[in-house]
Amino acid sequence: MNPVLATGGTGHLGRDLVRRLVAEGHRVRVFARSPGPEMDAEWAIGDLATGEGLAAALRDVHTVINAATCSPIARRGAVRAVDFFRSPSDVDVDGTRRLLAQCEKAGIRHFLHVSIVGLDDASLPYARVKLAGERLVSESSLSWSVVRAMPFYYLLERLLDQLRWLPIWPVPTAIFNPVDTSDVAAYLVQCAFDGKRGMRDEIGGPEDLSCAGFARQYQELRGVRRPILPMRVSARTTRGTGFVVAQGRRGALPWSTWLGGELRPRIFR
Numbered sequence: 087m088n089p090v091l092a093t094g095g096t097g098h099l100g101r102d103l104v105r106r107l108v109a110e111g112h113r114v115r116v117f118a119r120s121p122g123p124e125m126d127a128e129w130a131i132g133d134l135a136t137g138e139g140l141a142a143a144l145r146d147v148h149t150v151i152n153a154a155t156c157s158p159i160a161r162r163g164a165v166r167a168v169d170f171f172r173s174p175s176d177v178d179v180d181g182t183r184r185l186l187a188q189c190e191k192a193g194i195r196h197f198l199h200v201s202i203v204g205l206d207d208a209s210l211p212y213a214r215v216k217l218a219g220e221r222l223v224s225e226s227s228l229s230w231s232v233v234r235a236m237p238f239y240y241l242l243e244r245l246l247d248q249l250r251w252l253p254i255w256p257v258p259t260a261i262f263n264p265v266d267t268s269d270v271a272a273y274l275v276q277c278a279f280d281g282k283r284g285m286r287d288e289i290g291g292p293e294d295l296s297c298a299g300f301a302r303q304y305q306e307l308r309g310v311r312r313p314i315l316p317m318r319v320s321a322r323t324t325r326g327t328g329f330v331v332a333q334g335r336r337g338a339l340p341w342s343t344w345l346g347g348e349l350r351p352r353i354f355r
Contacts, residue, residue, distance in 0.1 A: 094154035134181030269337025290332025
């Protein structure tokens with residue numbers, strides 16, 4: 087059985103993706119800079135930022151799921167001023183370009199790329215980098231698919247963690263629907279093997295709430311008591327910073343359940 091190659095397999099989404107692929111009986115090869123804890127996957131050591139190890143990693147592979155990314159905000163769990171001016175492109179643009187070129191040489195039958203909802207109106211540098219990588223995929227000669235996902239619960243939790251020291255929480259009133267990585271992983275596996283191509287339905291969480299609403303649930307379940315100051319922002323700013331609602335698939339796991347550590351079967355509607 088030919089392996090499926092997953093990039094970004096050591097990240098939050100990548101780990102759920104590898105587990106889902108293995109659970110559904112696929113042979114999985116993970117492309118990463120160092121081996122991870124998944125014992126049921128092969129490990130191909132290399133680096134998208136340099137291209138090292140790519141050719142060997144793609145040997146005998148029929149499907150590639152590109153979940154690799156480099157988001158400074160996600161890595162540190164906080165927003166800094168620099169994030170409004172620049173974002174690294176060595177993985178999301180240069181690395182995607184290298185990966186696509188090697189996939190063409192290897193004759194890959196399906197290239198599935200993970201992207202972000204709302205990129206067309208987004209103004210943050212990271213979003214522009216992601217959009218550039220997405221366009222490389224759509225312009226390639228490969229048989230490709232793109233899945234756009236909403237921001238993940240773990241990132242929202244990290245950002246709210248950063249507010250715990252404030253006596254008052256200034257939180258935008260923007261509506262959005264973040265999603266759990268395990269729900270996205272299940273959808274990605276479906277999209278990888280259902281025979282459909284091109285831009286797929288985007289995926290978000292089951293709840294359309296304001297940031298203030300998500301913050302209130304966080305406070306209740308984390309035992310935090312802070313006044314929340316709802317901040318109104320313009321529609322243009324809301325879209326530009328990625329606060330949108332995914333139109334398409336919905337994950338099953340609510341934010342409050344995720345915060346409580348409970349798991350439910352993944353059902354899409």
